[in-house]
Amino acid sequence: QKEVEQDPGPLSVPEGAIVSLNCTYSNSAFQYFMWYRQYSRKGPELLMYTYSSGNKEDGRFTAQVDKSSKYISLFIRDSQPSDSATYLCAMSGGFGNEKLTFGTGTRLTIIP
């Protein structure tokens, strides 16, 4: 079993819809959680960075972490065609255990 599981998709939704992307993990030591967006033939771009459980909002993006369920989510409101990309979750254990463990990525297409 992988430490981080992420549905690879592909996921297609109409423009304007709310998108929900998710990852589950097995290592209870993970404390820092990140979401990256990766366009084709480009490097990952950091979207959200959260610590421990709770919600964080940045514009149209909301990250949720539920450590009790070992489950993290990224919500995209009012989705745009420019949101079409692969979304990677990543997590680490914090000081002394800073290595990032990545999900395999979910490919998202927003249909105009």
Place this chain on the structure above:
Amino acid sequence: DGGITQSPKYLFRKEGQNVTLSCEQNLNHDAMYWYRQDPGQGLRLIYYSQIVNDFQKGDIAEGYSVSREKKESFPLTVTSAQKNPTAFYLCASSSTGGSQPQHFGDGTRLSIL
């Protein structure tokens, strides 16, 4: 503009040849990383360095080598011992102290001739 520059964007390797991928950052980050990305797999860590003149193996270091002579630079050599080098290679950097997020360059795609 601060960022991470990887070059070349595309690279071709002949059998038995070593090739070197360049990574330069002007973010004043102490830590730098090399990852390999293959279709359907997450990013896998090859090597990382938290300080100049020091580096550690990641999960898939065999067939690769690195150096860290300057804070800004962390080149990766793919040696002839790496039998399956075709992949997308990503360099990242971060501040140290706690678990700081990593920032990535735009990658080098390596293919076999």
